[in-house]
Amino acid sequence: MAHSDQYIDKLRKSGLRPTKQRIKICEVLFDADKTFHFTIKELVKIIENQANIKVSLATVYNTVHAFMRKGYLKEIPLNASQSYYDTNVTHHHHFFDEEENKLIDIHQDDVDEVNIKRTIPGKKIRSVEVIAKIVSDNQSQK
């Protein structure tokens, strides 16, 4: 299993013990060659379906938080009812499909640099994020 070896390394290098549970979560999160956006509930469901190993809800939360601290995931605030997480930790923006409740990446070069003319004394900007909410484009709307 080339994949798990890779994740075992990644975990060890991060000071995290490569447990069965963490390796499984890595496979779900990082095997896809593209960005993966998810909620905890969705992640749990995927793990359950692939079901070669049981991972408790507490471990899913623990691991997601551990991965965030290590910089492998970031949280995307979208609504107050549940957190969304993103395997793309580079600076980028999002579409949010309000009908599908799905995030879609917008690469940084697909948005002109956001130029904010206002400043706050004593404060500096740490990050700038754009969220564009999208809905179906039914012509029959004003």
Place this chain on the structure above:
Amino acid sequence: MAHSDQYIDKLRKSGLRPTKQRIKICEVLFDADKTFHFTIKELVKIIENQANIKVSLATVYNTVHAFMRKGYLKEIPLNASQSYYDTNVTHHHHFFDEEENKLIDIHQDDVDEVNIKRTIPGKKIRSVEVIAKIVSDNQSQK
């Protein structure tokens, strides 16, 4: 009381009965001449402190939702632990002070039109919001 008369009108015109509780909430939310950003918890605390009337938590939630449906408030998703609300319902952007946990408006003319080069087939953009996270600007940082 000029203010409450004004709110009584506003409520009646919206099809909402002008109850003591709703008038009180209007005073807290709309008396300030500038945008008011708040969480439910903060709103409850302000009402308690001004304490000429008791307003139950359920009524605060009910009223905030009613005002959102009427377009007098909008929700700002910032973190997954609680909702922020905004009395400024025009299209605008925000600084979010991560140390004070406070929102600060950025008027639309203070940000160049956000130009997103990418599109999603069958979807149209409903809104574009920029959130710039800010922190103290201590020179002694790399």
Place this chain on the structure above:
DNA sequence: TCAACAGTTTAGAATAAATATAATGTATTA
């Protein structure tokens, strides 16, 4: 090799924001 230890997982309990319920109260209208 394996005991000891620190780190990890887990079920279940606790927390807290938000929503639902259903009884009581009140603004409106005729």
Place this chain on the structure above:
DNA sequence: TAATACATTATATTTATTCTAAACTGTTGA
């Protein structure tokens, strides 16, 4: 003023998330 629909309230419920503490496991070094 009476009837009614709307609103408020205390309380219960829901649900995402965090906490707890006991059992388990990966790692290390003798």
